[in-house]
Amino acid sequence: MSNQINLPRILQIGAKASQEVGNILRVLNYNNPIIITDNIMVKLGYTKKIQETLKLSGINSDVDVFEDTMPEPTAESIQLGVEKVKSGNYDCIIALGGGSPMDSAKAISILGKYGGIMRDYKFPRIVSEPGIPIIAIPTTAGTGSEVTRFTIISDEKTDEKMLCVGLAFMPTAALVDYELSLSVPKRTTADTGIDALTHAMEAYVSKKANPYSDAQAIEAMKLLAPNLRDVYNDGSNRKAREAMMLGATLAGIAFSNASVALVHGMSRPIGAFYHVPHGLSNAMLLPSVTEYSIPAATKRYADCARAMGVASIGDDDKVANTKLLSELSALNEELNVPTLKEFGIDKKDFMNKLEIMAEQAIASGSPGNNPRVPSNMEIIDIYKLLW
Numbered sequence: 001m002s003n004q005i006n007l008p009r010i011l012q013i014g015a016k017a018s019q020e021v022g023n024i025l026r027v028l029n030y031n032n033p034i035i036i037t038d039n040i041m042v043k044l045g046y047t048k049k050i051q052e053t054l055k056l057s058g059i060n061s062d063v064d065v066f067e068d069t070m071p072e073p074t075a076e077s078i079q080l081g082v083e084k085v086k087s088g089n090y091d092c093i094i095a096l097g098g099g100s101p102m103d104s105a106k107a108i109s110i111l112g113k114y115g116g117i118m119r120d121y122k123f124p125r126i127v128s129e130p131g132i133p134i135i136a137i138p139t140t141a142g143t144g145s146e147v148t149r150f151t152i153i154s155d156e157k158t159d160e161k162m163l164c165v166g167l168a169f170m171p172t173a174a175l176v177d178y179e180l181s182l183s184v185p186k187r188t189t190a191d192t193g194i195d196a197l198t199h200a201m202e203a204y205v206s207k208k209a210n211p212y213s214d215a216q217a218i219e220a221m222k223l224l225a226p227n228l229r230d231v232y233n234d235g236s237n238r239k240a241r242e243a244m245m246l247g248a249t250l251a252g253i254a255f256s257n258a259s260v261a262l263v264h265g266m267s268r269p270i271g272a273f274y275h276v277p278h279g280l281s282n283a284m285l286l287p288s289v290t291e292y293s294i295p296a297a298t299k300r301y302a303d304c305a306r307a308m309g310v311a312s313i314g315d316d317d318k319v320a321n322t323k324l325l326s327e328l329s330a331l332n333e334e335l336n337v338p339t340l341k342e343f344g345i346d347k348k349d350f351m352n353k354l355e356i357m358a359e360q361a362i363a364s365g366s367p368g369n370n371p372r373v374p375s376n377m378e379i380i381d382i383y384k385l386l387w
C-alpha cells in the first residue's frame with residue numbers, strides 16, 4: 001500500500017526565514033502580492049517589515065494589505081477580504097499571522113478566484129482546484145496551517161465550524177521564522193502549543209497514519225513536550241521558541257498527511273458555540289479523549305509517552321500510558337487550562353447543546369480516524385466529563 005504525501009513547494013525554516021519572502025516570490029515569479037493578516041501584526045510592525053523586505057527584493061513597496069481577519073474566522077468575516085482580492089489583480093497571497101489569518105487567507109484564496117460561499121467547499125467535498133497561491137508566514141507555534149491542506153471557517157448562521165479539505169488549501173511556500181513567535185502572549189503560547197502537541201499525538205494514533213507521518217509526529221512530540229512549559233514560563237527563551245516552532249510545523253505535516261481524530265472533532269463545536277479558542281478547547285479535551293482511546297491503541301499511545309519524555313524505554317505500555325495521562329492532566333494544570341465552568345460557559349446551555357455538538361463532531365469526519373470510534377452517546381459522555 002502506498003501513501004500520498006503533500007507538502008508546500010518551498011519550506012524555509014529558521015531565524016530570519018521571513019526575510020526571504022521577496023527572494024522566494026522572485027523565484028516563483030510572483031510580482032503582485034497582497035498581504036492578508038490581522039491588526040495585531042500591523043501594530044507589532046511585522047507587516048511593515050514584510051513590505052520593506054519586498055521592496056529590497058525589487059517588489060513594489062506599496063503592497064496592499066488586508067488586515068481585518070478575525071480570530072476564529074467566519075464566513076462573514078472573510079467576505080471583505082474576498083471582495084478586496086476580487087477587485088485586484090493579485091498573483092499571490094502572503095498570509096501573515098497565527099492560525100486565524102492563515103485559515104482566512106486560504107478561504108479567501110479559493111472564494112476570491114472561484115466565487116460561491118464557504119459552505120460550497122465544506123468536507124466531504126475535496127477541493128483540488130488551485131486557488132491564488134499562498135505564501136504562509138506563521139507567527140505562532142501551533143496550528144501548523146502553513147503546511148496543511150485544511151482550513152476551518154465557521155458558519156455564523158448555524159454555529160458550525162466547517163472543515164474544508166484539499167490541495168487547494170496547501171500553501172505554495174512556508175517561511176517558518178521562530179523569531180516572530182517571541183512576542184506571542186503567555187495564554188496564546190500555551191493554547192497554540194497544546195494544539196500542536198495534539199496534532200502530533202492524533203496524527204500518530206490516527207487510522208490514517210503512515211510511516212512518513214509517524215516520523216514527523218514522533219519528532220514533533222520530542223520537540224514540543226519538553227519545551228512547552230519553558231516557553232510558557234519564559235517567552236524570551238529563544239532555544240525553546242525555536243524548538244516549538246519547528247515542532248508545530250512537523251506536527252502540521254504529520255496531521256496533514258494522516259489526519260486528526262476525536263479531539264479535533266469534538267473541539268470544533270465547543271469553539272463554534274462558545275468561542276473557546278481552538279487550542280484551548282483541544283487542551284480541555286485531550287486528557288479525557290486520550291483515556292477513552294488508549295484501549296484501542298495501547299502501544300501507539302505508549303510510544304507518544306516515550307517520545308514526550310514522560311515514560312522511559314524500560315516502561316511497559318501500561319505504565320507508559322498511566323504516565324501519559326498523568327502528564328496531560330499536569331500540563332493542563334500548570335498551563336492554567338480552565339474547565340468549561342471556569343471559562344464562563346452556562347452549564348444548562350451546554351448540556352442542552354450536547355446532541356447537536358455530538359452530531360457536528362461526527363459529521364466533521366475526524367472522529368472516524370480515531371483508534372476507538374465513538375458513538376454519539378459516547379461523545380456526549382466525554383463532553384459531560386469536561387464540566
